[in-house]
Amino acid sequence: MDQENKVANEEGDIECYYGKDMEDRIYSQPLLTKRHNTTSQIAIVGANACPVESLDYEIIENELFKQDWRSRRTIQIFQYVLLKWAFALIIGLGTGLVGIFNNIAVENISGFKLLMTTKLMLEHKYYKAFAALAGCNLALAAAAAALCAYIAPAAAGSGIPEVKAYLNGVDAHSILAPSTLFVKIFGSILCVSAGFVVGKEGPMVHTGACIASLIGQGGSRKYHLTWRWLRYFKNDRDRRDLITCGAAAGVASAFRAPVGGVLFALEEAASWWRSALLWRTFFTTAVVAIVLRAFIQLCSTGTCGLFGEGGLIMYDVSAAKVAYSVPDILAVILLGVIGGIFGSLYNYLVDKVLRTYSIINEKGPAVKILLVVTISLLTSICSYGLPWFATCIPCPIDTTESCPNTDLSGNYKSFQCPPNHYNDLASLFLNTNDDAIRNLLSTSTTKEFHISSLFIFFIAIYCLGVITYGIAIPSGLFIPVILAGAGYGRLIGRLFDPITKLDVGLFALLGAASFLGGTMRMTVSLCVILLELTNDLLLLPLVMLVLLISKTVGDMFNHGVYDQIVKLKGLPYMEAHAEPYMKHLVARDVVSGPLITFSGVEKVGNILHALKTTGHNGFPVIDEPPFADAPELCGLVLRSHLLVLLKGKIFSRDRALSGDEVVRRISKFDFAKAGSGKGVKLEDLDIKDEEMDMYVDLHPITNTSPYTVVETMSLAKAAVLFRQLGLRHMCVVPKSQGRPPIVGILTRHDFLPEHILGLYPHIRLRK
């Protein structure tokens, strides 16, 4: 978080720290390419992962807090509650508007591109058509990559892992910065339009979180957009709530699935949840749904250019009759198993590819762009080249759609085919991803696609999906997974056609569900999202079944794709459960490093020295005689509070209490937590030499109620305490008497497997 790091990041010369060295320690050892044998983790350049800061969800009950709390009037509390709802409203509005803007832009850009290609194809100018398609894709891709590489490297990728880590209490550098928001919105539009096998869903979640963070931090100081009245929310807890709302709004906006959004936030994104939040996220997603609906109604009059049936319209499969018997159930179980296997393989491959790309991306922005351009070219070749392998199919007679279709959407693309014939692969490849999914999910069109075409499509999309994630563009994982899953789902539907009564469109849907379950390992939220997408509740039992099976099968092999990416990025994510080997250890066993404590009334010089020489963020305060009979733990002070106190310069020549003066002279707003990377810095202090020997009273800013554990507390239980309460520091106190009143401080990194297994390499083997 310090100045040097920030500058380094902006220059693209990124250093990464993680695990043991990340928290409360001096940032000194770049661990970028060093492979840790114990964990085989490598931090990715990209590089949203570094440096990281832990968040603190504890209520800092110091004297200032109590003063403030006592002086708070009812009107202020009312204002506070009202603001929370107002913010939820703004987040919902913002995310909804971005969602609709994204869709209109994508539909127009890629519509223009596809219409041009189709026109050239009809004139039999096949090479020109390819040049036009590939050229457009290349230009769009390069623009997206440039934005990403030069302005906000943190905007690359899905964003869901970063949001997940943030909500777990890990604030990686600039992942929610305004520049990231900007690049995420426009980069996502560009790269989806560029025909990449990527979605806008992950980026929408990230966008929602960024909007929430921007509002939660009271605007951006860098861009001179700040609001004074937002200072009510200067703490991590309120921001966490806002960002949870933002994540929910993102899903709601991407899929037009408000309930699904809430459940996504609950199941996948959030690490802490409370009942009140359910209601607030629900409100946010309701606002999103209303905004989307209003704009879709507005656009239905034709005012949004090429934005028509694509994008935000649901894939309505409710026309298909849902009636199933035993062979259908067997087919569905098969789908689930296949989904689990393909899904875990997908995760494995994505992991490998990400590791490779991280080495390539390390070489600088130009190389990043080159990689994006290469993949773009490959994608263009696939989408234009593969349809040539498909044989032309005569148009069906009983369809109501025009065939072949020269319009933007629609099932039947003419491509190179003679009149009254269509190319089924072109209907999938030379379309926006949304339209391709719609075609795959279309019901009552059993024979529309050749089995061979579906097979080629599935293989191509699977491979393209794997190699596309990790390049320097905002790239969602939902759409590639749904595309590939719907592909093999429909394929299996065709194979089972003789013995099943289920429509192939429903098979495609169940295939998408199985592959989603196999990669992302969500259950309820995916189920609801799919139901909201397809508007058919009767499918519920089948979708549930397929998700349960694919998740179970997938879990046998590896973790969900987002968990994997979080780990790969080296973000110190804390799991909800303690690792089994932690039961063999006690809290004392993992306390590390020299403990630095302050007296209740401490010399300024000592404090300054400690702040300079350590990276600790919390320091225990010990009351000694004459302020106490014997040394006793007074509480914990935070680095940020110390910096504010020192800047206020309320020093005294002699060792005496001066708490009242502090309370009088420094506003509690000065102590409010600033945004990530902001706030008073060590360099901002201007302490004169004669002040170094003066004393400062730490009592007013000491949190006298830190959570403590006895040193012999089982580490597993200490970890549960730490995680459940969302702590940043936990004090370890001695069990026996006659020793200093504190043994050490545990932070997030002390509970990480890397740290513990580093200290006790063989403990994993013990039962």
Place this chain on the structure above:
Amino acid sequence: MDQENKVANEEGDIECYYGKDMEDRIYSQPLLTKRHNTTSQIAIVGANACPVESLDYEIIENELFKQDWRSRRTIQIFQYVLLKWAFALIIGLGTGLVGIFNNIAVENISGFKLLMTTKLMLEHKYYKAFAALAGCNLALAAAAAALCAYIAPAAAGSGIPEVKAYLNGVDAHSILAPSTLFVKIFGSILCVSAGFVVGKEGPMVHTGACIASLIGQGGSRKYHLTWRWLRYFKNDRDRRDLITCGAAAGVASAFRAPVGGVLFALEEAASWWRSALLWRTFFTTAVVAIVLRAFIQLCSTGTCGLFGEGGLIMYDVSAAKVAYSVPDILAVILLGVIGGIFGSLYNYLVDKVLRTYSIINEKGPAVKILLVVTISLLTSICSYGLPWFATCIPCPIDTTESCPNTDLSGNYKSFQCPPNHYNDLASLFLNTNDDAIRNLLSTSTTKEFHISSLFIFFIAIYCLGVITYGIAIPSGLFIPVILAGAGYGRLIGRLFDPITKLDVGLFALLGAASFLGGTMRMTVSLCVILLELTNDLLLLPLVMLVLLISKTVGDMFNHGVYDQIVKLKGLPYMEAHAEPYMKHLVARDVVSGPLITFSGVEKVGNILHALKTTGHNGFPVIDEPPFADAPELCGLVLRSHLLVLLKGKIFSRDRALSGDEVVRRISKFDFAKAGSGKGVKLEDLDIKDEEMDMYVDLHPITNTSPYTVVETMSLAKAAVLFRQLGLRHMCVVPKSQGRPPIVGILTRHDFLPEHILGLYPHIRLRK
């Protein structure tokens, strides 16, 4: 929990204890009718509330646990995981079957009753018709009341508050006992058939929880149904998970709403939640959905008697076109506000009525039955008498249904009307509640009901709903609320008819949503349940809006109905947030009662004395010289573990460690927590006089990792710790040195407002 209490309960002579005296104290003062001025709470006789026992979700990490954990083989862990899923499956199957049985039984009984009445009406034997109707109702009601009053008083009411309290950590006497399950199932069938304005939804939730509890406790010892291999689940944590699954299955089974069931468990029922549980509850509700579907398919061939379109079929409103504009939104907002006001008034009235009934019910089972019979008679008079006020309406020409309808279901009841006319009030009153809701929600039938009829219906149902809840029958609240809400919703739809394009059926649905939101104050789960009931996702934004408004309006006046009932029953429910005044106190301030501690190796006589003279469930163990250098806190032993240890009689003449022998001689299964009210009791011990002076080593059963707080920890933060981790005991340790190593133990009751405000009456006023 002791024998006397149990006997007393079974004899109907119930004593109630609550609040301060409930936990870890000697049960001595019956507080039944004593009104506490500070809280104006009164414990209801009924009397599921008393006596209560706290549940303990902490992992008791004592030597035995560690031994067991070390010796556990992979196959056992696998078995354990598999069993969890198997149990979820069984709970799903069981609850689904009960749900379908309930529906078939209700449809057949009330179908028979209604057909008989209709037949007599057609023959113009009006008095006979009334006699038949009232007689049937009376008999069914009396049977239900007798079951409830004599066999299981705990089965009265909805059951949701009790399940909610259980999942909060409060095990009230016999609320999940097998007898309660039996009465809940059959009582619910009887009283729904008896035409009461009650639903089967709350009872289904309770039933699901009872089934889960029965399985979780390894069957019932009383009825000689026990399974040895269920001993894996002998702890409160696993049971809590099972019962959460059961509650979800109950909602899923009642409404055929699997996703709604999961969300209900999450939003309303559960106090603790973890991600793994989401998946398991989801699986359970999926099983329920499949069972229901299978049986409905089976019954569609006509094998289930009169069970036809009623019961478990959804109220399909998807035929209505959803298109709305500004006046519609205004009407919806109005509905929300009305729902909030009516809802909070409903809660207020239910509260008052419950207090009155508690005094009446106190007088014994006969009086209870008399009350039920009175209400039944009143209900019969209303349902038969009020339709006479309605004028006959000519049958519509354009309907596809037969009119007038002499069949069971259907919109148009003939009643006293001439041919080709129907009585609209009879269509609502002389029907099962499910069919009445279907009629109210029917779309494209705008003029079916007179405005005056809807008004009469709403008033009657509202009043009947208020006076019916609280009598000694299993009675769900959902159906009365949906009925009344749909009534005024349709009424307002009729009034807004000239200026709105929304169907009156949708208005009825929104009315039901608003009233549900106004009484129950749930949001997401209600929304999803309603969508699953009505099979129309397009309504989502409107339902969300109406729920948000009605909940907000309702919250201005009072709490949700379930919270209110929990409080009224005197169950020590712990809220997720700490009360504001707790910030003024520290943990030490609320420690009460004399602290009884044991030595690491303690005299048998001392232990026995402590067990006899106190009701404490946890005792701190202090290690003293020669086992430690200075007195230090070794940990905490539980009463139940002490009893098992004493029963094992591993005593020694001299003060020495004998831990190994304990581990060798007593199986860890003996220490597993028995079901509620079971396990070793003090009376079971047979300690001889010469054994009283012998020593017993407590170390093997001492939990060496109890959660502790320093005495100066803010009470608000201690409460958060206690609640978040689901503790039963929390040790308060001294801050300064040279004092005994433990200050006291905090339990659930120490955090209750009643206790704190009893100690510090004026603290509520302090800011």
